[in-house]
Amino acid sequence: MLLAEQRRLLCEYGHRAAAAGLVVGTAGNLSVRAGDLVAVTPSGVPLDRLEPDACPVVDVGGHLVDGDLSPSSETPMHLAVYAATGAGAVVHTHSVFGTVVATTMSELPPVHYNALLLGGTVRVAGYATYGTPELAASVREALAGKRAALMANHGGVTIGDDLDGAYEATRLLEWLCEVYVRAKAVGEPRVLTEEQLADVVRRAFDPPTFPRRED
Numbered sequence: 657m658l659l660a661e662q663r664r665l666l667c668e669y670g671h672r673a674a675a676a677g678l679v680v681g682t683a684g685n686l687s688v689r690a691g692d693l694v695a696v697t698p699s700g701v702p703l704d705r706l707e708p709d710a711c712p713v714v715d716v717g718g719h720l721v722d723g724d725l726s727p728s729s730e731t732p733m734h735l736a737v738y739a740a741t742g743a744g745a746v747v748h749t750h751s752v753f754g755t756v757v758a759t760t761m762s763e764l765p766p767v768h769y770n771a772l773l774l775g776g777t778v779r780v781a782g783y784a785t786y787g788t789p790e791l792a793a794s795v796r797e798a799l800a801g802k803r804a805a806l807m808a809n810h811g812g813v814t815i816g817d818d819l820d821g822a823y824e825a826t827r828l829l830e831w832l833c834e835v836y837v838r839a840k841a842v843g844e845p846r847v848l849t850e851e852q853l854a855d856v857v858r859r860a861f862d863p864p865t866f867p868r869r870e871d
């Protein structure tokens with residue numbers, strides 16, 4: 657089977673996304689790239705019921721190369737992201753807190769330093785109908801220089817070097833959105849300043865050292 661390992665991974669992470677409640681029903685789609693080929697989840701199949709041979713393979717130009725089912729309707733968005741970034745995998749979900757933020761805000765400000773792992777402030781891509789080239793273009797713009805974007809009144813999308821990286825970015829994006837929404841219910845969240853974020857970056861390059869005790 658063409659891209660057998662990539663198709664197996666799509667099922668593994670598709671099952672995990674469904675079990676984690678990041679998608680409901682047939683929502684959400686994942687893809688992984690290998691050279692000029694992309695294995696993607698199929699249209700109309702709930703992620704918790706995915707089987708490897710049900711996952712189509714397309715080329716980066718959008719031609720179907722292998723598989724009996726139609727590629728996800730968001731495949732044009734995945735291909736636009738691959739064309740604009742060096743990503744090895746893309747994950748798109750309709751997670752609850754991500755969608756709450758995407759429905760009410762124009763960006764997710766960095767209120768926790770872990771936002772730096774996604775590129776800091778997360779942009780909300782302008783609304784367009786699902787599956788359209790307009791949505792693909794809007795997401796591509798919102799992702800510039802980032803590992804995550806939210807899609808207005810729709811959900812979230814993340815990229816990674818591989819499927820594990822893209823999936824973990826989706827989990828982090830959802831966590832950051834949940835923290836923001838819950839914080840907002842208590843009071844006005846404090847947004848970290850550029851200086852505070854720069855200090856975090858410096859700290860990451862200069863971690864504390866622990867000299868071994870001489871006995």
Ligand SMILES: [Zn+2]
Nearest residue numbers: 684786810811
């Ligand atoms: Zn969607």
